């Protein structure tokens with residue numbers, strides 16, 4: 001599969017997820033195999049244009065992640081075009097535009113999904129970006145703003161008309177947020193109606209579902225929460241597509257993934273999202289960097305532990321960890337030694 005002249009090694013991709021799909025996580029998922037494209041967390045075009053360090057950190061990637069798409073958000077055509085040039089200058093393969101975020105903080109600034117309500121303006125943004133860069137410009141949208149304003153099919157056509165190289169559609173409206181089910185019939189209809197590649201997104205929690213979605217006619221699948229629960233899902237989908245049984249993942253491998261994630265995060269520079277000082281309660285955490293890593297593990301842990309036997313116990317343990325040593329011990333105990341987390345003294 002190709003996006004313009006960028007060859008993707010497979011049609012399965014890691015969906016952009018704010019707070020989750022940092023470079024460390026993407027690298028670890030990519031190493032498991034089957035992943036054709038990684039997309040960054042959404043990055044503020046405003047922040048990029050103003051050269052804010054913390055914003056630039058969200059654009060970090062490594063060579064092993066290629067092809068890499070960096071997703072930006074914003075509502076001002078000139079700033080979006082300038083931000084696209086910055087993304088191109090950073091060496092990314094693709095620049096993606098967020099037209100799906102329903103969060104009011106983003107939507108009220110004419111960005112994210114609210115752009116779907118202003119197709120003319122949205123087309124102006126994409127047109128300006130396409131003129132400003134040589135790398136492919138892609139768009140990720142939802143089905144529409146709400147059930148009365150489902151316009152992804154028209155908008156996708158319009159985006160194609162102004163030069164978008166691919167579109168991705170999460171088959172829910174902004175009003176739905178994450179309730180209900182993604183409308184894959186709608187996604188398939190869009191794929192039939194435009195000539196550029198269409199990625200579908202929504203509710204693929206099992207590798208078989210990823211394959212079924214492709215069979216239904218879309219060219220690619222962006223997997224979000226399914227990757228957070230099971231980072232091997234893309235590799236397993238590739239196994240099925242190749243006629244092999246999906247690989248089995250041992251508890252030890254699952255545990256090692258979290259330990260490797262901790263190590264990769266530790267090797268990165270300090271990020272300090274707003275308010276994070278208060279989110280780790282205890283003062284024992286050895287450093288700010290350690291606390292940042294602990295918070296990242298808490299965020300991933302809330303997804304990763306779903307569906308695991310006694311996963312809620314591990315989740316509680318991770319949330320109570322006050323040092324990296326404790327965090328590692330909880331993970332090792334759970335995955336390598338099957339320690340029962342209902343045993344209170346273990347925590348002391």
Ligand SMILES: Cc1cc2nc3c(=O)[nH]c(=O)nc-3n(C[C@H](O)[C@H](O)[C@H](O)COP(=O)(O)O)c2cc1C
Nearest residue numbers: 015016017018042140170201202203204223224225
């Ligand atoms: C925690 C989280 C963060 C997300 N952040 C973004 C984002 O930054 N940009 C974006 O386009 N979509 C974002 N999404 C939407 C996902 O990319 C995806 O389209 C959606 O979750 C549906 O796919 P899924 O059912 O496989 O998770 C986010 C989803 C989640 C769960």
